[in-house]
Amino acid sequence: MANVDRLHAPRVARHEWRALARLVMDSIVAGVVVSIVLALAVFIVTTPAQAAPTDDVRPALYLKAANDARVGSPLLFTDVQMNVSGMVARVRVEQRFVNPTAEWREGVYVFPLPENAAVDHLRMRIGERVIEGRIRERAEARRSYESAKSDGRKASLVEEQRPNMFTTQVANIGPGEEVTVAIEYQQTLRYDEGSFRLRFPLAITPRYTPGASVEPTDRETLRSRATQQAIDADRITPPVADRRDGDVNPVRITVNLDAGFPLTRLASTYHPMRIDERPGHRYVLTLADGPLPAARDFELVWTPDPGAAPGAALFTETLGGKTYALLMALPPTAARETQSRAPREITYVVDTSGSMEGVSIVQAREALLLALDRLQPGDSFNVIEFNSASIALFPAPMPVDHDTFRSAKRFVSGLRARGGTEMLPALKIALAGARDSPMLRQVVFLTDGAVGNEDAILRLIGEQLGDRRLFTVGIGPAPNTFFMTRAAQFGRGSFTFIGDVREVKEKMTALFAKLEHPVLTDIRVDWPTGADVWPRVAPDLYAGEPVFVSAQFNVDAGDGNVAVSGRQDGASWGVLLPVGVNARQPGVGVLWARAKIAALMDAGRRGAAAEEIRAAVVDVALTHHLVSSYTSLVAVDVTPTRPLGSTDTRTAMPGNIPEGLTGFDHLPRTATPASMLLLFGAAALLLAASLAWRVREGSGLRARSASVAA
Amino acid sequence: MINDTADRGGSFDRVAHPMRFRKALAIWCITMLAVGGTASFGHGLYIHAKAQLAQLLLLAAWDRARSSGAVIRPWPWADTHPVARLTAPAHGVDVLVLAGASGRTLAFGPGHLDGSAQPGDPGNAVITAHRDTHFRFLKDTAKGDELQVERADGSLRQFRIRESFVADYRELRLPRDTAVPTLTLVTCYPFDALGPGGSLRYVVVAEAE
Numbered sequence: 001m002a003n004v005d006r007l008h009a010p011r012v013a014r015h016e017w018r019a020l021a022r023l024v025m026d027s028i029v030a031g032v033v034v035s036i037v038l039a040l041a042v043f044i045v046t047t048p049a050q051a052a053p054t055d056d057v058r059p060a061l062y063l064k065a066a067n068d069a070r071v072g073s074p075l076l077f078t079d080v081q082m083n084v085s086g087m088v089a090r091v092r093v094e095q096r097f098v099n100p101t102a103e104w105r106e107g108v109y110v111f112p113l114p115e116n117a118a119v120d121h122l123r124m125r126i127g128e129r130v131i132e133g134r135i136r137e138r139a140e141a142r143r144s145y146e147s148a149k150s151d152g153r154k155a156s157l158v159e160e161q162r163p164n165m166f167t168t169q170v171a172n173i174g175p176g177e178e179v180t181v182a183i184e185y186q187q188t189l190r191y192d193e194g195s196f197r198l199r200f201p202l203a204i205t206p207r208y209t210p211g212a213s214v215e216p217t218d219r220e221t222l223r224s225r226a227t228q229q230a231i232d233a234d235r236i237t238p239p240v241a242d243r244r245d246g247d248v249n250p251v252r253i254t255v256n257l258d259a260g261f262p263l264t265r266l267a268s269t270y271h272p273m274r275i276d277e278r279p280g281h282r283y284v285l286t287l288a289d290g291p292l293p294a295a296r297d298f299e300l301v302w303t304p305d306p307g308a309a310p311g312a313a314l315f316t317e318t319l320g321g322k323t324y325a326l327l328m329a330l331p332p333t334a335a336r337e338t339q340s341r342a343p344r345e346i347t348y349v350v351d352t353s354g355s356m357e358g359v360s361i362v363q364a365r366e367a368l369l370l371a372l373d374r375l376q377p378g379d380s381f382n383v384i385e386f387n388s389a390s391i392a393l394f395p396a397p398m399p400v401d402h403d404t405f406r407s408a409k410r411f412v413s414g415l416r417a418r419g420g421t422e423m424l425p426a427l428k429i430a431l432a433g434a435r436d437s438p439m440l441r442q443v444v445f446l447t448d449g450a451v452g453n454e455d456a457i458l459r460l461i462g463e464q465l466g467d468r469r470l471f472t473v474g475i476g477p478a479p480n481t482f483f484m485t486r487a488a489q490f491g492r493g494s495f496t497f498i499g500d501v502r503e504v505k506e507k508m509t510a511l512f513a514k515l516e517h518p519v520l521t522d523i524r525v526d527w528p529t530g531a532d533v534w535p536r537v538a539p540d541l542y543a544g545e546p547v548f549v550s551a552q553f554n555v556d557a558g559d560g561n562v563a564v565s566g567r568q569d570g571a572s573w574g575v576l577l578p579v580g581v582n583a584r585q586p587g588v589g590v591l592w593a594r595a596k597i598a599a600l601m602d603a604g605r606r607g608a609a610a611e612e613i614r615a616a617v618v619d620v621a622l623t624h625h626l627v628s629s630y631t632s633l634v635a636v637d638v639t640p641t642r643p644l645g646s647t648d649t650r651t652a653m654p655g656n657i658p659e660g661l662t663g664f665d666h667l668p669r670t671a672t673p674a675s676m677l678l679l680f681g682a683a684a685l686l687l688a689a690s691l692a693w694r695v696r697e698g699s700g701l702r703a704r705s706a707s708v709a710a
Numbered sequence: 711m712i713n714d715t716a717d718r719g720g721s722f723d724r725v726a727h728p729m730r731f732r733k734a735l736a737i738w739c740i741t742m743l744a745v746g747g748t749a750s751f752g753h754g755l756y757i758h759a760k761a762q763l764a765q766l767l768l769l770a771a772w773d774r775a776r777s778s779g780a781v782i783r784p785w786p787w788a789d790t791h792p793v794a795r796l797t798a799p800a801h802g803v804d805v806l807v808l809a810g811a812s813g814r815t816l817a818f819g820p821g822h823l824d825g826s827a828q829p830g831d832p833g834n835a836v837i838t839a840h841r842d843t844h845f846r847f848l849k850d851t852a853k854g855d856e857l858q859v860e861r862a863d864g865s866l867r868q869f870r871i872r873e874s875f876v877a878d879y880r881e882l883r884l885p886r887d888t889a890v891p892t893l894t895l896v897t898c899y900p901f902d903a904l905g906p907g908g909s910l911r912y913v914v915v916a917e918a919e
Binding site: 354357387388389391414416417419420667668669671674675676677679682683684685686687688692 | 733736737739740741742743744746747748749750751752753754755757758781789809810811812813816817821822823824826827828831832833838839840841842843845879896897898903904905906907908911
């Protein structure tokens with residue numbers, strides 16, 4: 001018996017096993033079929049529901065009027081030509097306004113320029129005719145523009161809204177006509193960490209204008225109205241084009257670079273460029289893929305060969321019996337003391353407002369996490385985030401230890417962007433407490449600077465800084481460069497820009513060098529007697545930064561020397577430059593005037609008498625043909641072209657939302673599959689129950705018939 | 711299918727266990743359907759239960775946040791926190807609005823769109839929620855209905871519905887800056903569609919009084 005069992009057992013087991021395998025296979029097939037049937041059912045049931053008719057759609061102002069809005073507006077094309085030589089760039093920006101409509105139009109375009117641009121030229125071209133712009137006091141320029149506009153004459157006006165934000169207006173563009181406005185400016189280049197940087201802003205991150213409204217909302221345009229802190233809110237918040245309609249304002253960029261020395265690197269940071277090398281360290285660069293939408297800042301970086309890198313240079317220009325001079329001197333970088341840096345108190349202030357949503361907040365988080373890793377035992381620190389409200393990680397700076405470090409990391413990792421940009425309260429927290437401290441105190445401020453109340457914030461920094469140093473990190477595709485550089489200047493610190501998350505490490509490392517390196521202070525520049533020097537007091541310098549000062553003196557002041565000196569970590573540094581043998585450079589006079597206007601405006605922000613500042617700015621701006629807060633360029637045609645009886649409709653030209661910023665485009669899905677799941681769950685259970693009932697019925701019947709047979 | 715399986719079966723099965731095999735398969739199908747049905751039904755219930763239960767946890771976090779003034783996470787692993795309490799007195803609705811409007815957040819409560827104004831501030835605060843859970847009540851709202859927002863600082867703000875409309879989200883333009891504090895509530899449309907995923911949205915715009 002036992003033998004038989006042993007003999008039969010494997011056979012039976014094999015059969016059972018095969019049956020089981022087949023059962024599993026069949027079950028899988030059945031399962032797949034059931035899923036497909038269910039999925040089909042879902043598809044059939046839900047599709048008609050989605051396509052439910054919506055006759056009651058009343059889109060109101062939340063919907064864009066119609067696609068023909070684009071056809072019904074003037075179009076804009078921009079052509080930028082930059083000529084770079086030595087330390088100076090001369091740039092021509094041509095804005096071509098095309099009116100494809102059948103009506104007369106006025107185009108208003110708000111656009112960004114570099115924060116140190118000295119705009120000194122305007123030329124309006126209508127077909128073959130060219131009309132030169134003239135510099136006038138702001139109100140007078142506007143009057144002559146408006147009167148030309150109402151007479152039906154063509155006119156254009158260039159006004160400064162911020163040192164890095166200008167407005168072009170072109171009146172009476174006829175149906176099918178095209179008017180080109182060419183403006184020119186001069187700027188000094190940035191030379192830092194051994195590289196030259198030329199930045200050309202191409203988009204404006206929508207500005208937040210804090211303070212209570214002093215005007216009612218404009219329902220039609222939904223544009224910001226004047227607020228107590230930004231009285232010109234409506235002029236600095238141009239409309240933005242909707243990305244889903246495609247980008248507007250294509251821009252073409254050409255750079256003629258006369259480097260003057262061999263280069264080890266030449267690159268466009270954010271836009272691919274075609275580089276043609278010419279003899280004598282000259283290069284011609286053009287956008288590799290043709291015109292691009294003006295949606296993110298352009299930056300060109302070039303690094304001279306270390307052996308040929310300039311250490312000090314003096315450029316001059318003689319105009320009307322005056323000599324203008326621009327001085328650049330680069331102090332030697334002291335050996336780095338990596339091991340022992342003095343303990344310090346660092347406060348990180350980070351902007352988490354709505355304009356940071358998208359790539360910017362990611363860059364800010366990465367940068368902050370890197371900065372936290374830089375903390376050392378003995379340091380104290382705090383992190384403050386702000387949007388509509390400010391939230392500080394700790395009530396006051398805390399010593400670095402395991403717990404504070406971990407909670408800081410968690411705090412930073414959880415940062416998200418939303419709401420307004422109430423910068424003042426956050427800076428008040430960061431700059432609270434004693435004005436002086438035995439400890440070295442630094443504030444690192446990460447933001448896109450997308451605010452309209454720059455002056456109020458700069459004043460606060462100037463007043464409450466004490467012995468602290470404030471460093472700014474400009475974040476995102478189109479930061480407010482005027483605010484970032486000026487806040488660093490008022491904060492006696494330095495600035496850096498991060499435009500891409502891949503740059504975070506490199507840019508932050510450079511910033512750490514500045515934060516951790518001794519500062520070069522007590523900088524003195526001795527000019528020939530009687531020189532008018534701007535800025536009056538040279539700012540302190542951080543690792544890799546040169547002195548930049550401009551001066552004006554009488555031609556007969558002679559061929560003396562310019563002496564530059566400073567102190568770093570107890571040691572002194574100095575350099576002597578003869579005025580006689582130097583490079584002549586046209587445009588140095590304009591740069592001097594621009595530096596003087598900037599310094600005067602800063603004095604105004606610090607509280608100098610407004611009327612005196614205005615008079616001084618108007619004086620220098622009119623003499624040097626410069627656009628400023630108080631002076632504008634205006635070009636007016638002589639003969640009317642618009643027929644009487646027709647009207648010139650004002651149209652605000654939209655800009656692009658900077659690349660990578662999300663705005664309100666992404667609405668999430670707002671329905672759950674719950675109803676569907678409940679329905680199919682119930683259906684499946686019902687089916688299972690009925691099957692089970694049938695199987696039981698069946699076996700019951702068989703059992704009964706078996707007993708009957710017996 | 712059952713017959714088919716039996717026919718393709720080996721001689722051993724066909725001869726010795728035709729009934730047993732058919733029954734086993736039937737039982738297997740029943741089990742499948744029962745397990746699948748229970749899972750599906752349970753998941754459906756779970757979605758609703760999560761939406762309701764999370765609000766209880768959120769309420770506790772909200773009360774603590776209001777008394778301490780800090781950002782309180784409703785549960786330790788939460789990646790969001792309540793930013794406002796939205797009530798619609800006429801509809802018996804009282805929900806806590808969460809920071810961010812990701813799919814994960816919306817399972818627990820209405821989500822405040824990152825980048826939009828804080829509810830009650832000047833500007834446009836955009837809040838979205840599921841049409842079959844927290845924002846089901848939008849279906850019954852009408853122009854002039856009152857909405858109320860309580861903020862983390864304890865302040866209250868009254869809103870009144872100005873308009874409601876249906877729009878395709880691909881064409882929806884939500885304004886960013888409005889001088890009057892504005893509340894824009896967005897949910898999917900139509901309300902009674904069985905499955906998720908349509909492109910229509912129901913938009914309710916309310917303005918501060």
